[in-house]
Every structure is written in C-alpha cells, then in structure tokens.
Amino acid sequence: MRLDEKLQAALEQQLGNHVSGTIIKRGWSYYKGGYVQNAKETVHHTLTGIVRGTDLYAVVMDAEHFGYSTCTCPFNDYCKHMVAVYFQYYAEVGGGEAAAERSYFRMLGLVPASEVAKREEPAPDQTGIQIFPGKEGTALEWLGWMEKEYGESWKKCRHSLHALQPVLSSLKGLSKDWEPPQRRLHWATAIMFVLEQAELAINTVDSFSRYYHEMSFLRMAEPWVEHLNTLAGELDPLDMGDGEQAWSDDLVERMRQRALDTDRQLFEWGNMYLAFCEKLSVDPNWHQRELESLLAELDKAPEGERNESFLHAAIGMLYFVKGEDEKSIHSFSQGAFERIQKLIYPCVAQRMEAKQWDLVDRWMSFLYECVYQNRNARNIGPFMALCRRADEDRPELPTWFSYMTELLPYSYSELSEHWLSLQRYEDWADLQMFIGVKAEEIDAAAAREVAKGAPQVLLPLYHQSVDSAIASRNRQGYRLAVKQLKKLEKLYKSMKETAKWESYLLELVTKNQRLRALQEELWKGKIIT
Structure with a gap:
C-alpha cells in the first residue's frame, strides 16, 4: 500500500509547516544514518514506522488529519523521528534517496545543492528577469x-x-x-x-x-x-x-x-x-x-x-x-x-x-x-433572506412584506418559513390558502407546530381538503377525506369545540348520504357508527 500523491504532498506540507528547520535537519540525519527500521502506509491513510534512538520509538502519522500524529519518544511535539520516517517512506516509494533529498530541501525552503550554483547567479535572461529573485x-x-x-x-x-x-x-x-x-x-x-x-x-x-x-x-x-x-x-x-x-x-x-x-x-x-x-x-x-x-x-x-x-x-x-x-x-x-x-x-x-x-x-x-x-x-433566495432579516429588525415597516408577497409564487418557501419562525400562524395559513397548498401537502412538522400554537387557522385548510377529496368521487379520495376528518376531529377537540365538530360532521354526512362508498369509508374509519 502507498499514499496517493495528494495525501503524500499534503503530509510533506504539514511537516514543513509544523516542524522547525532544526528538527527537519535532525530527522534527515536520522534517515541518512539508517536509524529508521521500517516505514509503511497502513489502513486509513496512516504512515507508521519504527526509529532506533535512545530507545525504539513508534511513529504514527495521519496523512488526512496531521494533528492526530504521534510518536512514543519523550519530545512533546512533532519530532525528528516523524521526519525520518517520512524521508524513509518517500525514498522507498518515490525514487530513492535523491527524491527524499528533494523533499528535504523543499521542507527547508532551500534549493538542492546540485542547483545552487546555477540559481545563485544574478545573471538575467533576455527579458531582464533574474534566474532566482531572492528576497x-x-x-x-x-x-x-x-x-x-x-x-x-x-x-x-x-x-x-x-x-x-x-x-x-x-x-x-x-x-x-x-x-x-x-x-x-x-x-x-x-x-x-x-x-x-x-x-x-x-x-x-x-x-x-x-x-x-x-x-x-x-x-x-x-x-x-x-x-x-x-x-x-x-x-x-x-x-x-x-x-x-x-x-x-x-x-x-x-x-x-x-x-x-x-x-x-x-x-x-x-x-x-x-x-x-x-x-x-x-x-x-x-x-x-x-x-x-x-x-x-x-x-x-x-x-x-x-x-x-x-x-x-x-x-x-x-x-x-x-x-x-x-x-x-x-x-x-x-x-x-x-x-x-x-x-x-x-x-x-x-x-x-x-x-x-x-x-x-x-x-x-x-x-x-x-x-x-x-x-x-x-x-429569489438571497433577496428573501435580506427581506426576512429586515422584517425581523423593523417589522413596523410594510416594505419588506410587500417585497416578499409580490415575488410569489417564487418566494413561497422562504415566506412560509418566515411566518412560522415569527409565529405568525394566521399569515402562514392565509399564504397556504392563497397558493392553493393542500393540507396533505403541508410539512408534518409545520402542521404540528401550527396545531399546537393556533389550531383554529388550520380548520379552513382541512375543510377544503375534505371537500376536494370527496369531490374526486373515487375510493382513494374518500379514504383521504376520512384521514383528514380524523385530523379535523383532533383540532376541534383541542379547541374544546366538540359541538361544532358534531354539527359539521352531521352536515357533511347528510349532504353526501347518497355516496354509499363514502359512507362505507366513514364507517370503516369509525368517523360514524
């Protein structure tokens, strides 16, 4: 196994950024002296190695999360043993000692010895640009x-x-x-x-x-x-x-x-x-x-x-x-x-x-x-975010409301969320009716929040949904109507309006008494007995 090029380059950069020049040089000496007994890549992009020093030290370097890298030596920081293990690994998989030396010079921010003479000369080329500009x-x-x-x-x-x-x-x-x-x-x-x-x-x-x-x-x-x-x-x-x-x-x-x-x-x-x-x-x-x-x-x-x-x-x-x-x-x-x-x-x-x-x-x-x-x-999204913020800070100004509503239907999602966040449940319900959103299409979490805070504003939405479902004149529609009626019953009871619920249900059943399939579904759903 070996690190991919991206992770290997990232590991070299992390060592160069976090390890001082002195420690890098000591690590190079340990590598050159043959103190590294092994260096290999294991699972999860981790580089491990054993270095012989005063004792045997185990090195673990995480190429993806360098901060988790450790060494068992007493030095309480990123150490020479880590650097030595990296050079050993690089030499084994990246082209021998010459490749490790190039990495060593990159970490130090220096030019390899083979190129020093060429780059230190200030001789400009034909455009007047020096070969190596320096500081x-x-x-x-x-x-x-x-x-x-x-x-x-x-x-x-x-x-x-x-x-x-x-x-x-x-x-x-x-x-x-x-x-x-x-x-x-x-x-x-x-x-x-x-x-x-x-x-x-x-x-x-x-x-x-x-x-x-x-x-x-x-x-x-x-x-x-x-x-x-x-x-x-x-x-x-x-x-x-x-x-x-x-x-x-x-x-x-x-x-x-x-x-x-x-x-x-x-x-x-x-x-x-x-x-x-x-x-x-x-x-x-x-x-x-x-x-x-x-x-x-x-x-x-x-x-x-x-x-x-x-x-x-x-x-x-x-x-x-x-x-x-x-x-x-x-x-x-x-x-x-x-x-x-x-x-x-x-x-x-x-x-x-x-x-x-x-x-x-x-x-x-x-x-x-x-x-x-x-x-x-x-x-619409970024502009609505500004409108919402302005409406929260200066709600007495009607300008923001005007902008948000005039951009409907594109602004529906943001505006609906805005009314909920401000607990303006009546405005939220009016928006659903205006856009034509059906009760069954409303997000369940939003419906629960409104039912808890202002159940009365949901009544027109569920009434409309029930009427629409019955008007479909098919079994699937009738079953949906029963489902919505159960929710309506809970709303009326939470408002302590049981009498109004019974009156509404009686009127509904009487009005649709010829729809035998609907009557069967109402009976199956225990809406009527």
Missing part, C-alpha cells in the same frame, strides 16, 4: 521565475490537480524564513501562479468532459483560494514599506487583468481581486489611486472584449467602501445582475448591521427591481 525580487520577477521553473506543471494535470500541490509546497518553502509581511505576499504570489496553471490545464480538457473536470478542479483548489483570501485579510496596508506596497500593487493589477478577461475562466478572479481591494482600501491614498485606475479603464475604448460587468462591479465596490452608496448603486446597475449579484448582497447586509435603514431602503429598492426582472429560484 529582493519583485512580484513580477518571482512570477517570471516561477514560470521558467514550473511553467509546464499544468501538463501533468490531465485528470486532477494533484501535481500542483508539491509545486505550491515547494514555492511556499522558499520564503519560509522571511518576515511575515513579505512571506505573506510571496505565498499569495505562489497561489496565484498555481491557480493560473490550473486554468491552463482545464483548457486542454475536451468540452464533453469539461464540466466534470471543472467540479473536480474547483474542489481541489478550494483550500488554495481560501488561503489566498485569508492572506489578503491579513494585509496591513498602513504599515507597508515601499517594496511591499509595490508587490501588492502588482498582484492586484494581475488579478484585475484576469478578471477583465472575458475568456472562460475556472476561478472567480474578480472575487479574489476585491478581497485584496477591501483590505488595501483602508489606505485612502491607495483607494483613490485604484478607483481612478478603474474609472480610466472604463473610459477607454475597449481593445477586444473585456468583462464590463466586473469593471462596473469593482467600481461599485470601491464607491461602497468609500461610503458613496448612490454612486455605488449606479455602478452596479450598469452590470449584468446575474453576474454581480453575489457582490451586492453583502453590501446590503453590512448597512443592515450598521442600522443605516435609509440606505438599506435604497439598496433594497434597487435589488427588488433587479430580482423582479430576473426572478427565478436562484435569485
């Missing part, structure tokens, strides 16, 4: 170097992105010992490069298989995109030096150009761009420069095609961050709602959180017009 390199120089070193990695991704995980781990390892602000930007650059490689890979897939490959690629890349957004959130624009500022500007520019491209893309580059913008806009000077750049882009006569919806959305977001809501709404209104609506909802939620109800009213009016023109189940 003084810029974002563009690093991207150029990554392209030269790993630019064909995408060719190994015919069916999955497994081949890109060790590339990302190796690139991150190069800046492992840098200061956090600079390391953060370098890691963001590495993730961007790997995502670009993934997009090159997906473009080689035939159209018949593309959808399935896209779903697979997106799932595998999800942690990378999430990490990139996390790195954006950790930026401190007010404390950046000139070099860091220039680096972040280059990254933002590259993401913006990606987002403007109308070619079919695998990832939402616009969302990644806006994650950086939201953080960097804390610096008013940067915010103004970026807004001016976007406006200048908008004024240009487009050369070829560009994503106009993204451009309007980006301008709208920057206006929103600045507090210019009317300009923001105007910019959003210029784009295709289907493509940018995900960006608008958080803006409204933020204004609700701040209790800025005048602005909320303006945003909701704009949203309602857009949703009504493009109403479908996908668009």
